[in-house]
Amino acid sequence: MTLPSKVRIFEVGARDGLQNEKQMVPAGIKVELIERLVDAGVKAIETGSFVSPKWVPQMADTAEVMEKISRRDDVTYAVLTPNMKGYEGAVASGADEIEIFSAASEKFNQRNINCSIAESLERFAPVTEAAKAAGIPYRASVSCALGSPFDEEITPEAVADVSKKLYDMGAYEVSIADTIGVGTPIRTKKVIEAVANVIPLEVIGVHFHDTYGQALANYLAALEMGISKLDSSVAGLGGCPYAPGATGNVATEDVVYMLDGMGIDSGIDLKKLVTTAWFISDFLDRAPVSSVARALKGKLG
Amino acid sequence: MTLPSKVRIFEVGARDGLQNEKQMVPAGIKVELIERLVDAGVKAIETGSFVSPKWVPQMADTAEVMEKISRRDDVTYAVLTPNMKGYEGAVASGADEIEIFSAASEKFNQRNINCSIAESLERFAPVTEAAKAAGIPYRASVSCALGSPFDEEITPEAVADVSKKLYDMGAYEVSIADTIGVGTPIRTKKVIEAVANVIPLEVIGVHFHDTYGQALANYLAALEMGISKLDSSVAGLGGCPYAPGATGNVATEDVVYMLDGMGIDSGIDLKKLVTTAWFISDFLDRAPVSSVARALKGKLG
Numbered sequence: 001m002t003l004p005s006k007v008r009i010f011e012v013g014a015r016d017g018l019q020n021e022k023q024m025v026p027a028g029i030k031v032e033l034i035e036r037l038v039d040a041g042v043k044a045i046e047t048g049s050f051v052s053p054k055w056v057p058q059m060a061d062t063a064e065v066m067e068k069i070s071r072r073d074d075v076t077y078a079v080l081t082p083n084m085k086g087y088e089g090a091v092a093s094g095a096d097e098i099e100i101f102s103a104a105s106e107k108f109n110q111r112n113i114n115c116s117i118a119e120s121l122e123r124f125a126p127v128t129e130a131a132k133a134a135g136i137p138y139r140a141s142v143s144c145a146l147g148s149p150f151d152e153e154i155t156p157e158a159v160a161d162v163s164k165k166l167y168d169m170g171a172y173e174v175s176i177a178d179t180i181g182v183g184t185p186i187r188t189k190k191v192i193e194a195v196a197n198v199i200p201l202e203v204i205g206v207h208f209h210d211t212y213g214q215a216l217a218n219y220l221a222a223l224e225m226g227i228s229k230l231d232s233s234v235a236g237l238g239g240c241p242y243a244p245g246a247t248g249n250v251a252t253e254d255v256v257y258m259l260d261g262m263g264i265d266s267g268i269d270l271k272k273l274v275t276t277a278w279f280i281s282d283f284l285d286r287a288p289v290s291s292v293a294r295a296l297k298g299k300l301g
Numbered sequence: 302m303t304l305p306s307k308v309r310i311f312e313v314g315a316r317d318g319l320q321n322e323k324q325m326v327p328a329g330i331k332v333e334l335i336e337r338l339v340d341a342g343v344k345a346i347e348t349g350s351f352v353s354p355k356w357v358p359q360m361a362d363t364a365e366v367m368e369k370i371s372r373r374d375d376v377t378y379a380v381l382t383p384n385m386k387g388y389e390g391a392v393a394s395g396a397d398e399i400e401i402f403s404a405a406s407e408k409f410n411q412r413n414i415n416c417s418i419a420e421s422l423e424r425f426a427p428v429t430e431a432a433k434a435a436g437i438p439y440r441a442s443v444s445c446a447l448g449s450p451f452d453e454e455i456t457p458e459a460v461a462d463v464s465k466k467l468y469d470m471g472a473y474e475v476s477i478a479d480t481i482g483v484g485t486p487i488r489t490k491k492v493i494e495a496v497a498n499v500i501p502l503e504v505i506g507v508h509f510h511d512t513y514g515q516a517l518a519n520y521l522a523a524l525e526m527g528i529s530k531l532d533s534s535v536a537g538l539g540g541c542p543y544a545p546g547a548t549g550n551v552a553t554e555d556v557v558y559m560l561d562g563m564g565i566d567s568g569i570d571l572k573k574l575v576t577t578a579w580f581i582s583d584f585l586d587r588a589p590v591s592s593v594a595r596a597l598k599g600k601l602g
Contacts, residue, residue: 181596184562185521213555213592214562217517220486248592254514261485261515291514291549295482 004228006265008044010139010175010205011037011252013280014065015046015080017237019058023284027061031068033280037234038075040272042252046099049080050089066093078139082113087127091134098131100124101177102166103143104159107150108179112143121165128169139173140166141207145191146176146183146218156194164198173205173229178218181211181248185221192225205229208250210236210289215250216258223264230255235277236289251290253277271300305529307566309345311440311476311506312338312553314581315366316347316381318538320359324585328362332369334581338535339376341573343553347400350381351390367394379440383414388428392435399432401425402478403467404444405460408451409480413444422466429470440474441467442508446492447477447484447519457495465499474506474530479519482512482549486522493526506530509551511537511590516551517559524565531556536578537590552591554578572601 014034018025034047047069048062062079071077071094079095081087090098102120103109109117131138145159163174176191183191188208195204206222206229208215219230233249253273259266270292277293287294315335319326335348348370349363363380372378372395380396382388391399403421404410410418432439446460464475477492484492489509496505507523507530509516520531534550554574560567571593578594588595 182562184559186563211592211596212558213517213552214559216514217521217559220518220521251514257513258485258515258518261483262487291512295512 002226003223003262004226004264006267007223007228007230007259009042009252009255009266009268010044010046010078010229010231011042011234012046012207012231012249013037013234013237013252015048015059017233017235017249019049019056020238021058021284024058025283027064027068029280029283030061030065033234033276034065034069036272036276036279038072040276041266041268043074043267044076044078047077047079047095050086050093051080051082063089063093066095081127083123084126084130087130091136095136097137097139098127099139099141100127100166100171101141101143102162103179104154104162105144105148105150105152107152108144108148111150117162121169125169128171132170137172138170139175139205140169140171141175141177142166143177143179146178146187146208147180149180156191159191160194160198163195163204167199167203171203173203174199175205175207175229175231177207177231178209178215181209181214183208183218184214185217188218188221189225192222192227196225201226202228205231207231209248210250211248215248216254219250219255219258223262234273235281235293237280248289251277251288251293253288253290253292253296257292274300303527304524304563305527305565307568308524308529308531308560310343310553310556310567310569311345311347311379311530311532312343312535313347313508313532313550314338314535314538314553316349316360318534318536318550320350320357321539322359322585325359326584328365328369330581330584331362331366334535334577335366335370337573337577337580339373341577342567342569344375344568345377345379348378348380348396351387351394352381352383364390364394367396382428384424385427385431388431392437396437398438398440399428400440400442401428401467401472402442402444403463404480405455405463406445406449406451406453408453409445409449412451418463422470426470429472433471438473439471440476440506441470441472442476442478443467444478444480447479447488447509448481450481457492460492461495461499464496464505468500468504472504474504475500476506476508476530476532478508478532479510479516482510482515484509484519485515486518489519489522490526493523493528497526502527503529506532508532510549511551512549516549517555520551520556520559524563535574536582536594538581549590552578552589552594554589554591554593554597558593575601
């Protein structure tokens with residue numbers, strides 16, 4: 001047990017969370033969401049992505065969002081960039097860091113970004129080279145790290161292999177993502193152990209979905225391994241459109257509640273966070289997918 | 302880390318789960334629910350309670366339910382009995398074991414059963430004496446073990462104190478209940494540690510609510526302490542009417558999914574369990590409060 005005393009939450013609600021919303025969310029609402037999250041204490045936030053608006057129309061206004069938010073020096077504003085065109089958009093928008101992603105599953109990679117794992121890494125090479133030259137940090141994500149939607153075994157070694165390649169390409173963080181939410185605590189520990197055998201523990205992040213209700217147990221398992229970089233999504237916004245049945249980013253409120261109870265500092269004010277969860281959920285006209293946000297509604301004084 | 306290889310799930314859906322349903326559930330549905338759960342592999346099940354039908358009308362037909370279920374020798378059928386009248390009803394119904402409860406909170410005890418903790422123990426004494434004389438095992442529950450709804454601190458020592466008294470009165474199991482679901486993993490471990498200092502670890506059970514989404518993380522923490530007796534409720538049925546805002550027994554499906562993934566044997570067939578969760582939820586005309594039951598709907602072949 002080497003629990004961290006402090007963690008960094010990477011808040012993904014404004015991008016990963018909103019990207020598949022059918023209802024178009026105006027830039028002004030996204031700006032308010034991001035600013036409220038920052039005001040609640042979020043220090044690292046995904047603000048959008050530079051991808052084809054044909055594929056992800058909800059993110060077509062990322063440049064506008066980036067332009068309109070009041071930036072704070074102590075906050076990292078990150079955007080997702082799958083290719084050079086996206087990278088150039090990200091740089092032009094003034095993003096503090098960029099994100100790339102691959103998967104530990106060949107099948108998932110094919111369906112999600114239409115290429116093999118090896119090809120995805122080659123495709124990212126110009127982006128990562130350019131980012132390095134420009135001094136822009138980037139984080140990398142490994143999808144399907146705890147299981148695949150396509151009836152195949154994902155070994156901890158396969159996750160470690162991709163993680164090492166992404167790290168060797170210069171990623172300052174490699175985020176282990178349970179894209180379909182099937183992970184359980186022992187599996188989680190085994191995968192983290194395998195990855196920590198090939199890259200430093202300090203650069204490993206975790207991004208667990210709550211599809212089967214397991215996210216917090218898995219975060220606890222990760223914390224017990226010494227992991228201190230967690231992704232989550234305000235109000236539990238979002239999921240993954242390409243993974244059948246995969247809904248359920250874990251709600252940041254539920255993660256922060258657990259961390260608060262454990263005396264682990266996330267720097268986030270739970271009350272402001274819950275208010276923000278209800279702000280975006282009211283806009284979307286549904287309740288937050290968050291036990292904490294629902295339990296605390298009307299109790300925040 | 303001393304994870305058990307095998308656990309006993311005490312299934313509470315048919316009593317704790319249904320007792321506050323406004324819609325009356327006919328005895329025949331309760332009987333089918335219980336028999337389906339047993340067919341899924343449940344070996345210890347709460348079938349009802351012998352309490353005043355004025356207070357809990359939903360449980361008025363427990364004798365009928367007990368009479369109608371096809372009993373199996375390898376299954377323990379338990380009923381809740383707050384007093385001698387209830388005890389007599391339980392014995393007449395052929396219950397294998399009885400349950401009594403107290404709380405680690407004086408305020409909660411007052412509001413819930415209208416007496417002090419000490420008085421509640423005195424009140425139970427004739428019941429436990431009678432059960433001992435008749436050779437009927439009883440389990441005891443300690444409410445509010447991880448927190449109180451009434452703005453008061455519940456110390457681990459207070460939980461240990463009540464637990465020891467209940468154990469000394471002859472309980473074969475003392476179940477630590479997070480009645481309002483506010484517990485987090487470190488607190489959980491501290492309370493279990495305190496209780497294990499005064500009674501054997503093997504007799505400690507846990508009953509955690511998911512009001513703030515923390516139940517599985519807390520069960521993981523308990524498993525890591527060596528606890529192997531867990532309570533849960535099919536479809537996440539039930540909560541606690543006297544604790545403001547307290548909804549949320551954790552769903553047995555979500556617990557079993559985690560255990561299966563960890564290679565911990567619960568003896569329960571997840572597929573049959575999920576089918577049962579949908580059986581009772583369809584009757585109640587709402588979706589199960591279970592991530593697993595919802596994620597697996599239509600995927601069970």
